[in-house]
Amino acid sequence: MTDSVKLVFNPAGSPASARGFSAIGVHAGFRPDPERLDMALVVADEPCAAAATFTTNVFCAAPVRVSREHLDEGAPGQPAYGCARAVVINSGIANAATGERGLEAARETCELVGEAVGCPAAEVLVASTGVIGQHLRLEPFATGVPAALAALAAADGPEARADQGLAAARAIMTTDTRPKHGAVAFSGDGIGYPGATFTVGAMAKGAGMIMPNMATMIAVITTDAPLTPPDLSAALTASVNRSFNKVTVDSDTSTNDTCFALASGAAAPGGPTFTPGTPAFAAFQEALDELACTLARAMAADGEGATRLITVTVRGAATADDADAAARTVANSPLVKTAVYGHDANWGRVAAALGRSGARFSQEDVDIDILGLPVCRAGLVVDFDEDEALRRFEEPEVAIEVDLHAGEESTTMWTCDFSHEYVTINGDYRS
Amino acid sequence: MTDSVKLVFNPAGSPASARGFSAIGVHAGFRPDPERLDMALVVADEPCAAAATFTTNVFCAAPVRVSREHLDEGAPGQPAYGCARAVVINSGIANAATGERGLEAARETCELVGEAVGCPAAEVLVASTGVIGQHLRLEPFATGVPAALAALAAADGPEARADQGLAAARAIMTTDTRPKHGAVAFSGDGIGYPGATFTVGAMAKGAGMIMPNMATMIAVITTDAPLTPPDLSAALTASVNRSFNKVTVDSDTSTNDTCFALASGAAAPGGPTFTPGTPAFAAFQEALDELACTLARAMAADGEGATRLITVTVRGAATADDADAAARTVANSPLVKTAVYGHDANWGRVAAALGRSGARFSQEDVDIDILGLPVCRAGLVVDFDEDEALRRFEEPEVAIEVDLHAGEESTTMWTCDFSHEYVTINGDYRS
Structure with a gap:
């Protein structure tokens, strides 16, 4: 504009x-x-x-x-x-x-x-x-x-x-x-x-x-x-x-x-x-x-039982479809969502979701940040301050940022964490 | 053989x-x-x-x-x-x-x-x-x-x-x-x-x-x-x-x-x-x-926090891929899995999962049974005995059976329900 x-x-x-x-x-x-x-x-x-x-x-x-x-x-x-x-x-x-x-x-x-x-x-x-x-x-x-x-x-x-x-x-x-x-x-x-x-x-x-x-x-x-x-x-x-x-x-x-x-x-x-x-x-x-x-x-943010808004951003994808598939697979992963609920900067689950998303990339190229903290560089673990991560998990929004270094496309998806309350709401809904 | x-x-x-x-x-x-x-x-x-x-x-x-x-x-x-x-x-x-x-x-x-x-x-x-x-x-x-x-x-x-x-x-x-x-x-x-x-x-x-x-x-x-x-x-x-x-x-x-x-x-x-x-x-x-x-x-059956084995069978699919997509989408649906945890024969969630699975069928043709009880025929709700359903939910295995009436292919998937314990295990795993 x-x-x-x-x-x-x-x-x-x-x-x-x-x-x-x-x-x-x-x-x-x-x-x-x-x-x-x-x-x-x-x-x-x-x-x-x-x-x-x-x-x-x-x-x-x-x-x-x-x-x-x-x-x-x-x-x-x-x-x-x-x-x-x-x-x-x-x-x-x-x-x-x-x-x-x-x-x-x-x-x-x-x-x-x-x-x-x-x-x-x-x-x-x-x-x-x-x-x-x-x-x-x-x-x-x-x-x-x-x-x-x-x-x-x-x-x-x-x-x-x-x-x-x-x-x-x-x-x-x-x-x-x-x-x-x-x-x-x-x-x-x-x-x-x-x-x-x-x-x-x-x-x-x-x-x-x-x-x-x-x-x-x-x-x-x-x-x-x-x-x-x-x-x-x-x-x-x-x-x-x-x-x-x-x-x-x-x-x-x-x-x-x-x-x-x-x-x-x-x-x-x-x-x-x-x-x-x-x-x-x-x-x-x-x-x-x-x-x-x-x-x-x-x-x-109002997802049933949500305690955190999760923003998944994927950059460096080869195509827009790859960016969407990668971000969507991370955002839909129950393991990623329960990790956020547990305030765990668990990048292994993010990596595993990326790896099965169908997006094309090499694991040796992948960078992942959680809550602004670099947790994975070039596909390898990065030591990070777990206490600082726990502090940042107090924020209402959790950013997961991925760079696949496979191209120029990017996208952002929004989801929320998976809580005990989610199971309660959806397990008890009709009864 | x-x-x-x-x-x-x-x-x-x-x-x-x-x-x-x-x-x-x-x-x-x-x-x-x-x-x-x-x-x-x-x-x-x-x-x-x-x-x-x-x-x-x-x-x-x-x-x-x-x-x-x-x-x-x-x-x-x-x-x-x-x-x-x-x-x-x-x-x-x-x-x-x-x-x-x-x-x-x-x-x-x-x-x-x-x-x-x-x-x-x-x-x-x-x-x-x-x-x-x-x-x-x-x-x-x-x-x-x-x-x-x-x-x-x-x-x-x-x-x-x-x-x-x-x-x-x-x-x-x-x-x-x-x-x-x-x-x-x-x-x-x-x-x-x-x-x-x-x-x-x-x-x-x-x-x-x-x-x-x-x-x-x-x-x-x-x-x-x-x-x-x-x-x-x-x-x-x-x-x-x-x-x-x-x-x-x-x-x-x-x-x-x-x-x-x-x-x-x-x-x-x-x-x-x-x-x-x-x-x-x-x-x-x-x-x-x-x-x-x-x-x-x-x-x-040993899925983390599982209380029930869920067997999803899809019959009448147009292709083997359609059968797999339909069964897999139902089996992966957190809403279906939480419903089973809550002992709710919620076929609407099964139908919605089938509908977004990519499998080709007409909603007017779909039959769904849960735990052996017909709950949907020709895409429409069937009155069923809720007390009998609750009794059948006591069994360790919950069968969800779908007939798409779109062909001859069939498949079976296995999954488990989504429980509070699942969230606990996966939310607390590293800590």
Whole structure:
């Protein structure tokens, strides 16, 4: 991006932060606890550009199929984009492994939201997160959607609207211990839109890519920048590949993973759209990347039972695929993750994971740092200060840095440690 | 194999069970505890056919490289075979990530054993298991090897020799809670060797493919059947692919994984070798498979902190690779493994793992049984008796059976559950 563009991060932001959008979370009744929000609605003032990335899991859930249809997607795993007016998300039930009846429920949800909002069902995107194999009831939508729209209409001023946006972020939580949301703003000065300020807002849920049973990572991103659906899709795909796709808690890709992006253009009405190759598009991409990476890190840090965020950086890989394979194998290694939990700078486990990752390198070339301490040079052990390592393990983030010295490619993955609590949560989840 | 051949399994067998071989374990001094056996020696009366499979980990250990050289192997991952007289294995130190000095130590170990046994160093195979990144001392070999040979020479009768074989199995243990060994015998009647009885004996260590830091799966198989080195290699590779390569505890392939096979021919001296395509070779292959699968299951069941052996069977896969990918992804899923630990017949986690495995199938076709109970049919939930499931979880072995209905291929993988104890062992290992 150009040096003159400055990004301003707002940790209290949400999908409601971008002009042209409202967002709210309500208790609709998917969950028994009346205090627990369980339905989020994001509504655009006008039909707007929309794009999405979806899980590649063969066992994809009904809402994934229906949202794909609504975005005219071709094959699974391909970019999906089109036009949308609203996004509805329930938590508690994943509507996965529910067959034809599940597809019907997802379609009826879109009908119901379309009627209430005043748009075709095809302009409604839907996502679900929760238990697999249970059927979704429509009654909570029938009461929850009108209640949500009434509350949005009654919102009095920007503060109330901001609070509603934060409620949306809470409504999509499952095993998350914290809501995940934010916004990034950048000025149009210097990128061809003088006087304008553009905002990207987002919410996400997911304690890592972690619980297929609680059906997993969902994000909604809004922006008031003007983009065409294919350009929005290109930016989203690039950003997701650098952020959410670099998070792994237990090597899982769930049945329901979904990331939606909507662009209203409301910050520059009538202005030209941001086009790839322009400073404006570069600024938008950077804002989107920053927001998505922030939320991705928050997911990894909120991994079930996590006590530490682990950042695995691999440099010097021969190809981008090698970098990804090496970093992903280290980040997914239960032995690396339990070592971090035990505050053990155990580079042998990192080396063994690298060695079986499929990445090409020579063991004689490998350097490994843990927590900033060189622990392996040229494939050989380096004496390091174990006491200093133990001190550094007190930090909430543990950096594992690898240089394969096999090329120029690099990447970063985020994960968390494996704790007793992880076993407790996942061993006792349904009981 | 022909119906007339009967396999007889001997749980008290070891590499010493096959004629023409002696085996023993001693305390040589790699470990501080004088009560703990830490060096195993297997010696053939004469130079004999030898074959091996080794880890494909790029960070392979020095003894792997040296044993490969001694078996004239081409590329890593390719079959290795040749002639050998002795196998020496130490536990406590893996001699991995030790550079040139490590290679030198492994070569000197072979020199030392060769001199003591009376054979060229190139006829000695070497393996190590233990901590990565520490250098191997030669002094324990210098005293341990002569002591082992003296004890073998002093052995008085078959019982003493059998006990020595069992000591060898104990000497290679690291985090194993139980020694792993056995033998299978079959008669030569009906397969062209009337009056002869052939034996395949083995020992193995490895609590699953589990601790790179403790450097991992090692097996030594002996037989008194007559085979040429390439035929022995072919049988060994086939058998390892059906057994040890189907065990996964935490998705790891260690730096030191090694499986040696030696064939003396002593049960049919002067007779023709077993040739692929003959009943004799088929009988040998079946005996080898049974022994290797028994030891592989024992490894999975002895996974660190394991409370249950998990057997994952995938049927109806389009290809053998699809079957392997599907079964392996389920067996490696921390969510599946924690669910079994929690006695939860959570088929949603199995489905999600299948869906991301890369195997080709339609979710509408998938059937899943857990512990013999149908829990998913045609991709949809099946009501099952949760109390009955809880009762069945009391068994030591948990069967997860999948039919993808996408073809004719099938496979079985073995793993174990993920327990609090696993986290404790691996989180606290070095401290």
